[in-house]
Amino acid sequence: MIVTRLLLRNWRNFIEVDIPLHERTYLLGANASGKSNLLDVFRFLRDVSKSQGGGIQKAMHDRGGIQKVRCLHARNDPEVRIEIHLSESLDTPSDWRYILAFRNEARGEHRISVSSEEVFHNDDRLLLRPDKEDTEDPARLTQTAMEQIQANLRFRSLAKHFEGITYLHLIPQLLKFGDRIGGQLLEGDPFGQGFLERVAREPKHIRDSRLKKLGESLSWVVPHFHELRFIKDRATGHPHLEARYVHHRPGAGWQREDQFSDGTLRLLALLWILYEGDSLLLLEEPELSLNNSIVQQIPLLFQRVNRDRKKRPRQILTSTHSEALLSNEGIDPRGVLLLEPEKEGTSIRTINEREAALLRDGFSVSEVLLPAIALETAKHLSAI
Amino acid sequence: MSESVGRKIATVTGWNIIEQPRISNGKSKLQKNFSKYCQIAKREAVLLIVDMDRPSKACPCPVALIEEWTGGNAIPPGMFFRIAVREVEAWLLADHEAMRNLLGGQPKLSSDPDNMEDPKRELLNLLKRVKKYVRDDVVRVSGSNLFQGVGYNAVLEKWVNDTWSPERAAQRSESLKRAFYRLHG
Ligand SMILES: Nc1ncnc2c1ncn2[C@@H]1O[C@H](COP(=O)(O)OP(=O)(O)OP(=O)(O)O)[C@@H](O)[C@H]1O
Ligand SMILES: [Mg+2]
Numbered sequence: 001m002i003v004t005r006l007l008l009r010n011w012r013n014f015i016e017v018d019i020p021l022h023e024r025t026y027l028l029g030a031n032a033s034g035k036s037n038l039l040d041v042f043r044f045l046r047d048v049s050k051s052q053g054g055g056i057q058k059a060m061h062d063r064g065g066i067q068k069v070r071c072l073h074a075r076n077d078p079e080v081r082i083e084i085h086l087s088e089s090l091d092t093p094s095d096w097r098y099i100l101a102f103r104n105e106a107r108g109e110h111r112i113s114v115s116s117e118e119v120f121h122n123d124d125r126l127l128l129r130p131d132k133e134d135t136e137d138p139a140r141l142t143q144t145a146m147e148q149i150q151a152n153l154r155f156r157s158l159a160k161h162f163e164g165i166t167y168l169h170l171i172p173q174l175l176k177f178g179d180r181i182g183g184q185l186l187e188g189d190p191f192g193q194g195f196l197e198r199v200a201r202e203p204k205h206i207r208d209s210r211l212k213k214l215g216e217s218l219s220w221v222v223p224h225f226h227e228l229r230f231i232k233d234r235a236t237g238h239p240h241l242e243a244r245y246v247h248h249r250p251g252a253g254w255q256r257e258d259q260f261s262d263g264t265l266r267l268l269a270l271l272w273i274l275y276e277g278d279s280l281l282l283l284e285e286p287e288l289s290l291n292n293s294i295v296q297q298i299p300l301l302f303q304r305v306n307r308d309r310k311k312r313p314r315q316i317l318t319s320t321h322s323e324a325l326l327s328n329e330g331i332d333p334r335g336v337l338l339l340e341p342e343k344e345g346t347s348i349r350t351i352n353e354r355e356a357a358l359l360r361d362g363f364s365v366s367e368v369l370l371p372a373i374a375l376e377t378a379k380h381l382s383a384i
Numbered sequence: 385m386s387e388s389v390g391r392k393i394a395t396v397t398g399w400n401i402i403e404q405p406r407i408s409n410g411k412s413k414l415q416k417n418f419s420k421y422c423q424i425a426k427r428e429a430v431l432l433i434v435d436m437d438r439p440s441k442a443c444p445c446p447v448a449l450i451e452e453w454t455g456g457n458a459i460p461p462g463m464f465f466r467i468a469v470r471e472v473e474a475w476l477l478a479d480h481e482a483m484r485n486l487l488g489g490q491p492k493l494s495s496d497p498d499n500m501e502d503p504k505r506e507l508l509n510l511l512k513r514v515k516k517y518v519r520d521d522v523v524r525v526s527g528s529n530l531f532q533g534v535g536y537n538a539v540l541e542k543w544v545n546d547t548w549s550p551e552r553a554a555q556r557s558e559s560l561k562r563a564f565y566r567l568h569g
Contacts, residue, residue, distance in 0.1 A: 300521065303520065303521060303534050303535060304521070304535075307520055328534055329536070330531070330535065332524060
């Protein structure tokens with residue numbers, strides 16, 4: 001399934017948003033323009049839909065309550081609203097639609113209360129809340145139908161898709177020194193610390209064939225890289241990845257992940273996760289700690305992984321500041337979203353006609369769109 | 385792309401390539417730095433490959449383009465300033481053997497690529513017919529339009545490096561032939 005459209009009202013620094021999404025979408029914007037806030041909408045839907053430890057109360061509580069999430073620029077409207085459209089593929093019309101709006105209870109414990117929840121499948125309405133039972137027992141509105149196994153039967157596939165959403169903002173140091181800093185894992189492992197455990201959990205034949213593919217891609221970009229293998233430490237039982245390089249002396253043996261370069265580790269985890277799941281993947285700045293000539297090929301990396309995945313391409317939503325990444329002239333401009341801070345909140349738009357013409361003339365996304373963002377940033381710097 | 389083509393030509397003709405300053409792509413960037421390249425060319429050899437592109441009023445032919453860039457000043461002897469007519473993709477299309485190797489089958493190839501209206505479009509059209517495995521890397525179809533794909537540069541640059549031969553291509557492209565034999569000395 002692919003998310004084709006997202007509409008928001010009062011979500012963090014967005015008063016109103018209505019954007020299309022593509023198989024691969026890039027979010028561009030100055031610092032603090034709201035890229036991570038936008039990714040958080042999808043993480044929120046995942047947290048609501050989780051079959052274990054999910055639900056709207058916890059998802060909001062983990063975010064510091066609705067007062068943190070509701071847009072501070074919103075005047076009288078106390079409600080936060082999310083509408084998301086999905087379809088089987090990009091070329092088919094959107095067949096699923098999910099709407100969730102909520103606010104704080106006016107009285108009592110001030111829990112989160114669902115003010116409306118709707119599901120459509122091919123224009124058939126499968127859910128409309130509040131319904132009669134909700135009116136009779138308002139306490140029911142503290143839960144979404146999406147989070148309840150009994151209530152989401154007719155749109156279980158939607159709930160599963162949300163639950164499978166993955167967010168990655170990989171920090172290599174956390175992975176390398178996890179043991180020493182007492183490696184506490186955050187829910188959903190956003191920083192990739194649990195990466196090795198995930199590799200360990202995969203059945204051997206899948207793990208081996210995937211590591212082989214990763215090895216091929218790595219040898220493409222990491223100098224002298226030769227071979228990759230997975231082992232479990234005999235003494236501790238901890239999983240490890242080991243690599244061999246071409247020019248090491250014959251008896252030099254294998255290097256463990258704590259000796260890999262930051263870039264190698266980031267690339268490894270990134271590639272592994274691209275192959276791993278089926279649902280939407282949210283990536284924060286995949287360019288970090290990678291050389292520009294590699295960063296430039298990240299769009300190709302995405303494309304090649306999806307080619308290997310054949311009929312189940314993975315949808316990717318990426319935030320980036322990288323000139324190198326966006327200088328790849330093959331990027332589909334329809335998959336580029338611009339976040340533009342305004343006096344009150346941020347608005348998001350696709351490229352306009354003038355920009356589209358420049359791109360057709362052969363300029364890259366980075367040449368056409370980054371100058372305006374740099375200007376925005378410069379304005380703030382000059383105020384310092 | 386011009387960068388890999390330049391590297392290949394220089395390698396084949398026996399030049400040593402030094403990576404400083406960064407070898408750059410992009411016509412406007414090159415033009416901006418033209419006087420700096422001329423400075424370098426007083427000490428070392430500099431190969432500069434520039435696409436002719438569509439002829440315009442201001443710049444109807446290669447000679448006019450050179451005139452525009454030099455502002456009438458003499459080009460230092462170490463400077464190899466070569467114009468690809470219309471663009472470097474024409475030079476790629478001129479090596480039929482390498483093209484067949486890239487595309488597979490028996491594609492219809494022009495015997496006079498220097499006189500093509502739009503060599504890059506021609507190349508994209510040919511690439512549209514390669515096996516799907518490569519095609520999705522190198523071309524992107526959007527409605528009825530054809531654009532380069534995210535792997536266009538990566539795939540073609542590798543091919544230029546491994547397969548494409550400037551000697552063979554020079555047989556069908558006058559502008560490449562001149563560039564090649566200038567460097568060959
Ligand atoms: N409820 C809210 N209402 C209005 N603004 C908010 C709200 N919550 C967060 N913000 C603002 O959003 C901004 C942070 O946005 P975010 O972290 O998404 O930026 P970003 O584009 O990811 O930036 P970077 O490139 O630095 O990572 C902060 O300036 C913060 O004040
Ligand atoms: Mg951010």
